[in-house]
Amino acid sequence: TISNIIGVDACIEPTFQNLFVKSNLSGEFTVVNEHLVRDLKKLGLWDEVMVADLKYFDGSLAKIDRVPADIRRLYATAFEIEPKWLIECAARRQKWIDQAQSLNIYMAGASGKTLDETYKLAWQRGLKTTYYLRTLGATHAEKSTTRTGQLNAVPTGEGVGAALPAAEGKVCTLKPGDAGYVECEACQ
Structure with a gap:
């Protein structure tokens, strides 16, 4: 939704999850609570392990012990309230x-x-x-890393921490007048 693009919530409800994948006509994209990221960076806690933990715990901080209790309370998800x-x-x-x-x-x-x-x-x-x-x-399906079977282990191997290559030129090839152009969220 436009709320995700401009960095606000679409409603008055608590945050669904602090990290989740959203799907729409353009595909799937990851939504991260920017305020949480800011606060975790201030505490020196935002790293690859934190991202892995958030994925493992479905965007919830409740079971991530290294996060201070006040931050866990502040960023409680909708199902934790x-x-x-x-x-x-x-x-x-x-x-x-x-x-x-x-x-x-x-x-x-x-x-x-x-x-x-x-x-x-x-x-x-x-x-x-x-x-x-x-x-x-x-x-819920059992969750573990594929190589170690352990939680809180920074993944190893090719591509870890590597950035995706930047797209060259315009990502969408639709032009005004093409079928689907009006509905294409990438073109708007």
Whole structure:
């Protein structure tokens, strides 16, 4: 979205993940929380191992012990924040919103009781609507590096840390009037 291009959030929700891959018509690209990168650089913690850790932990700092607790709290992802706090914040905004807000509810593990309590709280606080319920999958594939089988190991081998070669000339070959030009995000 344009929000990714200009470095802002598209909504009022907490950050989905601090590092993730986004897909659109132009392909896939990596989104990194620039504010987190800035703060980790100040602390001397932004390095290849940190990038590998963020990938391993799905963009979450919660289990990366070398990151100070205050930074982990500040950059908690949407699934690490209790849904009741999202609802409480939305309830306070609601007063100033003419129609309604599209509030996504994020739950790491959703039981029937938790769902019931969450949606009752939204109703009690006067929210006009909620949007999606976002949950994490029940299972995740085992994650490890391919060579060492260990986490927190800086990868070795060809191409590590090497920059991609710069594209020569215009990346997209579409021209005004070509089919697909209007939809091509690279041309805009």
